[in-house]
Amino acid sequence: MAKKIKNEKGRNTKNSTLQKKGKREKYNIDDEIVIGLNLQETNKPVNKKINKKQQKHRQAYKKNKNTKLIKYLCILFLLIIAILLFFMSPIFNIEKINIIGNEKTNISECIKLSELEIGQNIYKMSKRQIKNNIKQNAYIDKVYITRKLPNIINITVEERTATYMVEIENNEYAYINNQGYILEKSYIKLESAIITGFSTNIENINVGNRLNEKDLKKLETVLKIVDSAQNNNLSQYITKINVENKENYILILEGEKKTVNLGDASNISTRMLYLKAILEKEKEKEGEIFINGNVNTDKAFFREKV
Secondary structure (H helix, E strand, O other), X not given: OHHHHHXXXXXXXXXXXXXXXXXXXXXXXXXXXXXXXXXXXXXXXXXXHHHHHHHHHHHHHHHHHHHHHHHHHHHHHHHHHHXXXXXXXXXXXOOEEEEEOOOOOOHHHHHHHHOOOOOOEOOOOOHHHHHHHHOOOOOEEEEEEEXXXXXXXXXXEEEOOOOEEXXXXXXXXXXXXXXXXXXXXXXXXXXXXXXXXXXXXXXXXXXXXXXXXXXXXXXXXXXHHXXXXXXXXXXXXXXXXXXXXXXXXXXXXXXXXXXXXXXXXOOHHHHHHHHHHHHHHOOOOOEEEEOOOOOOOOOOEEEEOO
């Protein structure tokens, strides 16, 4: 009986301890839930306070940043105005205009065409406009403009050179360069070959214009002829070049009293060698030279005037 009672007590004590442990565990879980809820409730107002502080801080930062930006822009604006006023000051008014590289055109004409004036601000001029103005002179090919601070303008020009003459009428000539630009009209005869037989209308032979397309292509052949003649020391004999028929360019050698039928000017170096040989052989004889055939199969020959 004693053992039984003891066992029952043991069981009871064991059960009581288990119950106590269960209660403690339950109590602990409940406590954690309560504590968690309390923490959440206590955190809410704290986060709100932090958010408000952050917002105030951000707003203050943005306001400060915008204020600084406005200050910088104002300073930059004032700086630009100061620079503009400085460059518009009388220090930069033109006092001297230099013309460099001119031979055919005189200085006063170039300055007049440029439309620049002494006392004008050096930065108010348009370089492009000045170039276009000066190029109204047919002799001017290229224009370079530089500012020499504070008040000097340097204008460098490259001129075209009159290499040939086109016979117009009434002993008047038009000077042209290698590109077919008409540079000048004059009654003065240059020491250069006269081109005859051109197809450009006389009405279009005006200073600043160019020969028409057909004549420009023929002029390319003329350049080859003259270049080959120079290489063979014959260019000084050529006084006229007739380009009327592109199948037969005709050279007039007035000093030698000879006319040369050159053909289409193909194989020009070979034709010049034939011409040179005939001129040496037929000196002081007036007549006509024929080199207008096929240089590989036909012989060049001279026909004396009877």
